[in-house]
Amino acid sequence: MMRQGYLKRVRARLAKDMARVIAAGLVASLSGQALAQAGGDAASAQQQQPLRTQADGSWRYYPNIPKAPKGAPNVLLVLTDDVGFGASSTFGGPIPTPNFDMLARNGLKYTQFHTTAMCSPTRASLLTGRNHHAVGSGSISNVSVDEPGYTSVIPDSAATLGQVLKNNGYDTAWFGKNHNTPDWELGPMGPFTHWPSGMGFDYFYGFNAAGTDQANPPLLENHIGVRRDPNDPDYIFEKDMADHLLAWMSAQNGSNPDKPFFAYYAPGAMHGPQQAPKEWIDKFKGKFDMGWDVVREQILARQKKMGVVAPDTKLAPPLPGVPAWSSLSSDQKRLYARMMEVAAAQLAYTDDQFGRIIARLKDTGQLDNTLIIFIQGDNGAALHNLRGTNNVYSLFAGIEPSDEDMLKDIDRLGSEHVLSNYPVGWGYATNTPFPWGKTVASKLGGLRDGMVISWPKGIADKGGVRTQFSHVIDIAPTIYEAIGIAPPEKVDGVVQQPIDGVALNYTFKDAKAPTRHREQYFEMLGSRAYYKDGWLAGTDVNWKPWGPNKTNPYKATWQLYNLNNDYSQTVDVSAKYPEKLAELRADFDKAAAKFNIYPLSADFFERINSKFRPPAIEANVAHVYYPSDIRYPAAAFPELTPGWEAVAKVTVQGMENGPILNQGGVPSGYALSLENGVPVFTYNPSGRAQERRTVKGGGALAPGTHEISVAFVPADKGFTLTMKVDGKVTQTAPVDRIIRILAGEAIIGRPALDDRTGPRTCGCEIEKVTVGTAKPS
Known part of the structure; x- marks a missing residue:
């Protein structure tokens, strides 16, 4: 009874309060009308106007959402890792890449495209359109030094493709490898300024490292470390990465069907460790029993037949220190052939996963207006382990496993239990027809990679070949021109550095258009070169890339090549044209002063152990x-x-x-x-x-x-x-x-x-x- 009485009194009070509120509102309304009629309250009169936006439809107070130019294409940028020019079937290689082949049939194949000879620098140039030393990326982030060209810190004055496209109305995402964050910023507390999220990408799924264990990757989703599915015995990162890109594309297309996307897709293949599903490895059983010497000859023959190289192209000489296949024992041949079967399976499987992405673009009707730039390799194939290894990390410990040790693992190669990498001979073979490979910036084996550009709506010449000189710094301006935007003068209030690259759009319609990118410097770990109108001057190579380099780079001998009639860089003509060599060396010195190339430092292993870079955490505490x-x-x-x-x-x-x-x-x-x-x-x-x-x-x-x-x-x-x-x-x-x-x-x-x-x-x-x-x- 007491509770019922209490509730009755509360209801009565609420009724009285509500009546007062209604009465007050009525009086206020009548008073406002009277004042408006009398012209005495302009603010009240303004309140009676209907809700509206600006006459042009823009917001008056809401922040305006950036919009891409009408008809702007989606952009899918693909960059694989440590893949030599002659690896994929698209460029005459022994590894079938049918989806890359299909892209080339529907687009353009570039046969004189160049990178920087190493991964972090190539990726920095790709994302910014600037030379790698100009954006602090003279070498990989793990061996940075305290010099302007080598800090591994991409400056705010070099906004990335992610930042620029996001500011122009694109949805942006990054999948796979990130090797452009300084070591000291990699911890769970960041800072995240130089993570993908700080470089303009709204979503990131991948890893922050040079390479990754395909079966047990140290995964990140945005800033958070995540664990692979522990219940999936067949897990492999290349599939997981493709799954996440497809999921993101589904969300993007479903949520923003009228908004273009920019996806940067960076697989781990073929960087060590080389791993792949067993059924894919088994597909290559016996395919490399003939050895690397014969494979090199086969690749060059296919390249000539396909028109990838000039008909008179010569095969670069054998790599010093690499044994002839015929000199190997039967056990060595069996072991090394199996290692190449694993490496081939890794690239072929990656291509298969890429095919799922193309299929989705077809299903959604987006393929026609998607600009796909696929760069097959961020440098030449790696020359890391002379005889190969069953543990890619042993090299950094100065340990070279014996053939006997590796033979014990032959049946487990490519699995999660063995983190293997093929012998140098196979890396050299997949760089055919060029000399040397990764880290060597004076030889085309380290610099030249296959590239395909496909854009059905924007490129009419299906299956065309383009021979114009091009470089990784050309990609950003190519994308900007295709979209119809100009590189911004300022980003977040910071004045931007000039773009160093030259847009390649002029090649889309004219296969014979004169090359517009006429000069380019190269430098990596002390090896250096300068290209100008078909001539290439570069330093010699007198060290083994698979070991410490104790040479003095300043004392290197320079050589000269006329690539106009020597496609594979095999004939040194420095003695015949000393004036031309002197000219190009002087050009290199000018570029060095402009782009912060000096001082030079050659020894990778000495630099990786340097104590003179900022620490990720405090030591001695x-x-x-x-x-x-x-x-x-x-x-x-x-x-x-x-x-x-x-x-x-x-x-x-x-x-x-x-x-x-x-x-x-x-x-x-x-x-x-x-x-x-x-x-x-x-x-x-x-x-x-x-x-x-x-x-x-x-x-x-x-x-x-x-x-x-x-x-x-x-x-x-x-x-x-x-x-x-x-x-x-x-x-x-x-x-x-x-x-x-x-x-x-x-x-x-x-x-x-x-x-x-x-x-x-x-x-x-x-x-x-x-x-x-x-x-x-």
């Missing part, structure tokens, strides 16, 4: 981590150095199992875990038993809270790996040298990426893990 799903790239986690120590504080109840700290994985890494209550630390820097070391606690931990520490302590000879439990040493192991872990990611309280069989978390309670090179307090 303790870093405290708590268990989570956050993953830390190797560059943003305390590096293994003398004095490195990790201290974990855990609470156990019984015989728990599970991960405490992981970095890397099976091919290279370390892990601290509990195994039936026993602390176990395994240091596995190379994937080989010879370097692997394990230390354990004295037994299963008693219930309660414990402190487990692991440290690398300098010793008379090398180091001592030491484990302590609650301050007492339980086990030690000698370590000859500490090898940096360059691969994978670190994580606290979760398994490594390639561990899908063990516990997902530790059965113990991890309070924290402190890692550093100074003793944690």
